Amino acid sequence: MISILTAKFRLFLRNPWMVIVMSIVCIIMATIIGAASEKKVKIPVYSTLSAQETNELLHTLNESHSFRFEQMDAKKVRALVREGKAAAGLELAENDFTLIIASQTANTFFLREYLQKVYGEKGQANAIAKQLHLSTEQTTKIVKEAKKHPAFTIQTMSFRSKNAVIIDPQMQPIFGFSLFFVIYTVAFQVLQLLKEKKEGVWNRMILSRLKKWEIYTGNLFYSFIIGYMQVALIFSVFRFGFGIDFHGRFPELLLLLVPYVFAIVAFSILLVGLVKNEQQFQALISLLSVSMAMIGGAYWPLEIVSSNILLMLSKIVPLTYGMEMLKGAAVYDRSLTELLYPMSILFLMGVVFMGIGINLTERKSS
Template sequence: MTGIWIARFQNLIRKPTVLIMMTVMTLVMAYLVGGTSNGKMSVSVAVDDSELSIAVLERLKEEGGYSLKETTEEELKQKAKEDIRMIGIVLKEASYTIFSASDSDSVRNLTLIVESAYSDASFKQQVILAGGESAWSDLEVSLQEKQAFLLQTEAMDESEVFRYDNALQSLFGFMLFFVFYTVSINVQFILDDKRTGVWNRLKLASISRFQLYFGHLSFSYIIGFVQMLLVLFVFRYVLGTNMYDGFWKVIIIAAFYVLLVMAFSVFVISLVKTVSQSSIIISLVAVAFAMIGGAYWPLEIVQSEGLLAMKWISPIYYAMESMKRVTVYEGTLSSVWTYVSMMVGIAVVLLVVGITLLEKRTERYHSSE
């Protein structure tokens, strides 16, 4: 097995392009799209004196994901003309206006929060109008009492409050997406060894199947994991990205994600004959998984039920959700154990099926004469 590692390492040194490219791409894309902010988006806010708009402003302050700068409507409009990057919001009694040059995820998220805040504040106002302050107090007390008897249920993919951090969304998304390629390309080495006859040479040297697979797969695993570590360390300690005290938890989740991607890659190479066929499948599948797994945008903004249902087949989904939960939602590792155990479970099934099919394929190489 040491021999396999040395040969793989020598091959990597001679051909480091894939690892370097995927790492650099992750760093560049995550930096460009998500930035390195401490997670807070700067928003200029103009509020009229209505109760409703003040209530909405309070709610925005509670959200914590925004650095709010209060200003007048005129100033905000003037600033919007001068600075194309500015994001501003005018809150009024019966309406609101958002100023933004782009329709980004952050802006869509801000819109969702404002709409929800208006809806809640309006409901409260109507209750007070109909029955006075005491009616609202009664309702609040009644709701709290009922909650005491409620069975607390929490679905895996549901959160009470939607929280969003653009920097982490981009970092995790691009990191999970690009490492998919790194690991897959490394796993393809097995297919190439089988095609060229190196695999048979190793078998003739009495290397056991376990040693052969373990040698190759452990190397691919380490390379993928090192790439993720590198990206996370650069963002955390060089660029200072806020990870909400969840940095080490993210690393633990990354370890399980690499295992799942490695197992998936083994499964893919067991279905094809050549490295180029495998590359095509991986390229298509990685993009599709990133889209449905929430790597490019938060799944909370996706409205298609069909698309949401498909997230369960994407390895990226499990890692993305877990990573967001232990950072943005400040959850513990035990709060994501379901995702982690699913990653391990799927990985084991894919590995067993993949290696079984690969062994059958090995024999079929001999039938090609």
């Protein structure tokens, strides 16, 4: 089995472009759709402060979950507000701010409240610095330490019913496109089994010291590794490149990818057992992958689907359970124990698909 894996990875290193292109396309699609459905209101900003002070203040302001502040020159800020392309503009000063608005809206009200809160905290820090004769760095350190170890704490909780629906427009495209594109990556790796059988490579390997189970295990384990690496890489780009923290569940998401990729590998070997040639496989995987993405909730959340027929069909699609696991962890904050059901379904699908697929493949070979 090790020799099979070694040979496969050497071939992959010679031509890794398919996986790279698939990953790039997935990242671009998820970024574009996620940006189109972004919930944050864009606020253009110009400043009378120094560059360092402006950057520090913008960093603090952009901790908001509702607003995104972008620095521009004063003319452009006023033009965007005047043309109605921005809800409001903002001028940053040392101890105060100026809102540039065309009309009063709910967003401008909440924006003013948020800015008053930030400037209030900034004023408190300056007052501490003057009172204790401390530098800005020392004051910042004291404030951070006070936030870590406050004198008293307030815990806030929100009520949500058990069947409440949460649609996260940022997580949905990342999860959906990642699980969709990995189907192609895994399927075309498993397709090599069919090519090797047609080219006679399979027969030469059987005549060697390798056992048949080692050949199957090596090929399928290689396909699993490549597929898992692709999805893990995409998630890592969004986590460390774009700063999306997946609501603090990034390690759990990497673990939850294992049963899904395993099920897709098994599904691919089932298709190899069903088709007669490479052309049939390519046509079938294109049709089924798009269908699974539509039915399984990759393109749009299943929570908005009302058709009982489509919901019933989604129960036999691995992608449905992959989305359920990822959204369950990152969006609904469920524990791994609560996600055992979709995980077990995917492992069961994988075992059944792989058993039938290998059986069909062996029958065609005999």
